[in-house]
Amino acid sequence: MIQFLDLKAPYQELKTEIDEAISRVIQSGWFIGGAEVDQFEEDFAAYCGANHAVGVANGLDALHLSLRALGVGAGDEVIVPSNTYIATWLAVSQCGAKPVPVEPDARTYNIDPARIEAAITSRTKVILPVHLYGQPANMDPILEIAGRSGVKVLEDAAQAHGARYKGKRLGAHGDVVAWSFYPGKNLGAMGDGGAVTTNDPQIADRIRVLRNYGSRVKYVNEVQGFNSRLDPLQAAILRVKLAYLDEWNLRRRAVAAQYQNGLSKCGLGLPYVPDWAEPAWHLYVVQHPQRDVLIRQMSEAGIGTMIHYPIPPHLQQAYSSEGYARGDFPLAEEIAGKFLSLPVSPHLLSHDVETVIDKLLRVG
Numbered sequence: 001m002i003q004f005l006d007l008k009a010p011y012q013e014l015k016t017e018i019d020e021a022i023s024r025v026i027q028s029g030w031f032i033g034g035a036e037v038d039q040f041e042e043d044f045a046a047y048c049g050a051n052h053a054v055g056v057a058n059g060l061d062a063l064h065l066s067l068r069a070l071g072v073g074a075g076d077e078v079i080v081p082s083n084t085y086i087a088t089w090l091a092v093s094q095c096g097a098k099p100v101p102v103e104p105d106a107r108t109y110n111i112d113p114a115r116i117e118a119a120i121t122s123r124t125k126v127i128l129p130v131h132l133y134g135q136p137a138n139m140d141p142i143l144e145i146a147g148r149s150g151v152k153v154l155e156d157a158a159q160a161h162g163a164r165y166k167g168k169r170l171g172a173h174g175d176v177v178a179w180s181f182y183p184g185k186n187l188g189a190m191g192d193g194g195a196v197t198t199n200d201p202q203i204a205d206r207i208r209v210l211r212n213y214g215s216r217v218k219y220v221n222e223v224q225g226f227n228s229r230l231d232p233l234q235a236a237i238l239r240v241k242l243a244y245l246d247e248w249n250l251r252r253r254a255v256a257a258q259y260q261n262g263l264s265k266c267g268l269g270l271p272y273v274p275d276w277a278e279p280a281w282h283l284y285v286v287q288h289p290q291r292d293v294l295i296r297q298m299s300e301a302g303i304g305t306m307i308h309y310p311i312p313p314h315l316q317q318a319y320s321s322e323g324y325a326r327g328d329f330p331l332a333e334e335i336a337g338k339f340l341s342l343p344v345s346p347h348l349l350s351h352d353v354e355t356v357i358d359k360l361l362r363v364g
């Protein structure tokens, strides 16, 4: 039996350090904000090569508060990938703005810079690329278009902790970068968590105010803010795990390399990595025309797989008011229909990866 993801394994590996961190917070009696959050923000900013990191409650809030800090509001438009987790779109909708979908590059599955320009209007405020599956989006052409059009760039890096674009870690290529520490992410908490990184001190300051009821000084409220704070218990756990992120990403890369070699001749569509990309391998996603049959056969063989994501946002009931129809975003629909994710984690043994490969060669 090979699980898609074993969330107990990271704790088992770091049990002593995590137990110590949790106990330290409990005994400190300091349960909102404070030194643990400050220290994690400092560590995470340094790791990302960004001047500022601001902890928030989850990845969706990181996106939402970033858009607010960039001034996005009712009537504005934000360019988003047609193939992404729905959080990317929801953050835009929560500002009263409209997500404007753009199809991906057919090889990288990340937003296609060549299609962005045609989607920009006088209402466009932000381009929001997603580093999907841990593969960095092609930032330079996106930044070039944004600069020329006078719009900002917010990156959704919820799946890409530690990934590099042209040699530089993600964290400050665009104006703002949003992160999630949902337990299954490359840097995962033991509950919800999120952060924003940026080199812009004003954006960082605005998010600090927005996450804390619009307040800088207790009981003095400058704006109508939100309660979206990073829990110090989670911050303490994240500090422990951040020290292992690079090593764990290397282990993910080894799993991906093993798949890439082992599956090269079996007819599955495999991930393509441009030479400027160092993916974080959050997911290892392959494509097969009979995807659902394959998933059933793998499951019968005791191997867990998942679909990221089975329904593209434009076909979700949640967005029915936008009036989209099947066929509007064919690449996003094709990805939803043919893709499946194989198990990949720092705790997957190479023996288990071999088992997955053997099964795929036999049934695929």
Ligand SMILES: *Cc1c(COP(=O)(O)O)cnc(C)c1O
Residues within 6 Å of the ligand: 058, 059, 060, 061, 084, 085, 087, 088, 130, 156, 158, 159, 180, 181, 182, 192, 193, 194
């Ligand atoms: C996980 C994820 C989010 C949302 O993060 P939460 O912490 O669950 O709110 C946003 N965007 C992408 C691409 C994600 O994978």
